[in-house]
Amino acid sequence: MPHSTPSVHDLHTGAANSPTTALVVGASMAGLSTAAQLTDIGYKVTVVERAPHLRLVGSPIDVRGEALTVADKMGILDTIRQHKVASDExxxxxxxxxxxxxxxxxxxxxxxxxxxDDIEISREALINVLHSRIGTATDFVYGDWPVSVTEDGAGVAVAFASGRNDRYQIVVGADGIHSSIRKLVFGPESIFRKHxxxxxxxxxxxxxxxxxxxxxxxxxxxxxxxxxxxxxxxxxxxxxxxxxxxxxxxxxxxxxxxxxxxxxxxxxxxxxxxxxxxxxxxxxxxxxxxSQVHMPRWSHGRFVLVGDAAHAASLFSGRGTSLAMMGAAILAEALTESGHEPSAAFERYETRLRPAVQKAQEGVxxxxxxxxxxxxxxxxxxxxxxxxxxxxxxx
Structure with missing residues (x-):
């Protein structure tokens, strides 16, 4: 079942009648999973995707291990099973x-x-399941992406390629191995991505x-x-x-x-x-x-990376989607447990997830x-x- 939603006072936004705002960059498995989890705990989420629409084309992917538990808690495990492509035949x-x-x-x-128990499912099916799970509270913006970010004590100012400008309390980079947020905040891709x-x-x-x-x-x-x-x-x-x-x-x-x-x-x-x-x-x-992505830290200030942007294990691991779903769930739990204080939450998120990432990256x-x-x-x-x-x- 979906996570319960806290009151707006529990989010420590400084504004009694407005929820904490989050920008999620990328609308693939990591981005959609994160949007669903953050919406569940009361965030007002905007998802921005550089492509003009959801990207549905790709080979089938696996949902395995703890990601199955995450899917069950989200109330989508049965739907995922209904769309599995592997069978006893x-x-x-x-x-x-x-x-x-x-x-x-x-x-x-x-x-x-x-x-x-592993489930093989088409990319299109899982994207649609996750997108449907988010509901209508989340805003989706296609054909756009951040070109500059400026953090201050109250949040992050983001300028987009379209010319639009907005502010958010936290920014999540979930935009894959070529992450624009990682480049803007942490440095060039060449530092972190290993071919x-x-x-x-x-x-x-x-x-x-x-x-x-x-x-x-x-x-x-x-x-x-x-x-x-x-x-x-x-x-x-x-x-x-x-x-x-x-x-x-x-x-x-x-x-x-x-x-x-x-x-x-x-x-x-x-x-x-x-x-x-x-x-x-x-x-x-x-x-x-x-490629794999190796980073000493996945967060900085009010910025945090999820999925391949932070820790791509490569397609040969067969665990990228599962790590993305796990990471999104752990991030939401860490935010709730830390009273939605970004630095403490992001540290908890990384400490809990990194062992699973290291295991997935081994043997590739x-x-x-x-x-x-x-x-x-x-x-x-x-x-x-x-x-x-x-x-x-x-x-």
């Missing part, structure tokens, strides 16, 4: 195929999950592409991974390739496509040429560095090497570890 996380598409190995679901030597991309596909239905197929070449993931009502082409950090405009789709096509242009195995054509024809793709290099081996020998050794249990076939 799909015991294989992915089937690895060779150059000709012949199945050569398969990774069982239990090897990819922490427990049988893990891999780029990752997703392109939308029609369901049933290449007769792959309700399953995942993955092809590896040395230093590269290409796959088709079909979830019945949604399908994606996925790519990963090893490369040092590249200098490109991460908001430029044409530049992203160019790097991706260049990485696989000479690869003719399986359905790689077909998938590259899909990338060329797509209006938009997801493309980014596989091993997961990367497993999914994107550098050499053919590495691919062969990985495949030998997970022999086929089901009948192999051509795709």
């Amino acid at each position: 799909r015991p294989v996380f992915t089937t690895f195929v060779d150059f000709k598409g012949q199945a050569v190995a398969e990774l069982p679901v239990e090897m990819a999950n922490d427990s049988v 893990l030597g891999v780029y990752y991309a997703i392109v939308d596909l029609p369901t049933g592409t290449k007769n792959i239905v309700n399953e995942s197929r993955t092809y590896n070449c040395p230093g590269g991974m290409v796959g088709i993931n079909d979830y019945g009502d949604r399908a994606f082409g996925v790519f990963a390739f090893r490369a040092p950090e590249r200098d490109y405009d991460y908001r430029n789709t044409a530049a992203q496509k160019g790097l991706l096509i260049e990485a696989f242009d000479n690869e003719q195995g399986w359905h790689v040429p077909f998938l590259l054509d899909a990338v060329s024809d797509a209006e938009d793709i997801y493309f980014d560095s596989v 290099s091993e997961a990367r090497d497993f999914m994107v081996p550098e050499t053919q020998a590495g691919i062969d050794q990985r495949n030998l570890r997970f022999p086929l249990k089901s009948a192999s076939h051509l795709v």
Whole structure:
């Protein structure tokens, strides 16, 4: 069930009839989770998102561990379960195929999950569940972002790219590994973001592409991974390739496509040429560095970071969404317990969450090497570890 809402006097705003105001920058998992939690404890929340709308495209994600408890307390766990994409009829996380598409190995679901309670859900479904959970009390502003912030004793003055100006008691940066709030408050991205030597991309596909239905197929070449993931009502082409950090405009789709096509242009195995054509024809793709974010502190004054902006573990951890949901819940609890005094609350939040973050960030290099081996020998050794249990076939 939703958290109870305190009286406005409990928020120590200095104004008896106005709630504490919070700006949440970013409307993905971290931002929506934070907006829901802060609204529940009585804050007047504004969410600003640089994109023109909620971003729904992306591969399915996991809700696991303590995030399941958070979802239950929010009253959305049953809804999340109703939208899960994994099932008992799909015991294989992915089937690895060779150059000709012949199945050569398969990774069982239990090897990819922490427990049988883990829930795999589409990004679109979870975004919609979280957005619906917030209700109408929160203001959403799309196509805008902060360009300057100035803190004083009473709050934070924020100037936006649109020319709008406003003030808030606290500002939450929940805007991912390229966080604008982190850059404005803590310094350049290069100080905190660590490229893990891999780029990752997703392109939308029609369901049933290449007769792959309700399953995942993955092809590896040395230093590269290409796959088709079909979830019945949604399908994606996925790519990963090893490369040092590249200098490109991460908001430029044409530049992203160019790097991706260049990485696989000479690869003719399986359905790689077909998938590259899909990338060329797509209006938009997801493309980014596989990175981690490491920071000595996640807060400064009235500013605090949540989710990947503070502590990205990378997609290879499978825990980014769960950490975001946990972090938002812990932040709200810490604010309540500290009488809504920012510095004390933010210190409590970080102390409680950091052990889970450190655990999630460990072992990511091993997961990367497993999914994107550098050499053919590495691919062969990985495949030998997970022999086929089901009948192999051509795709």
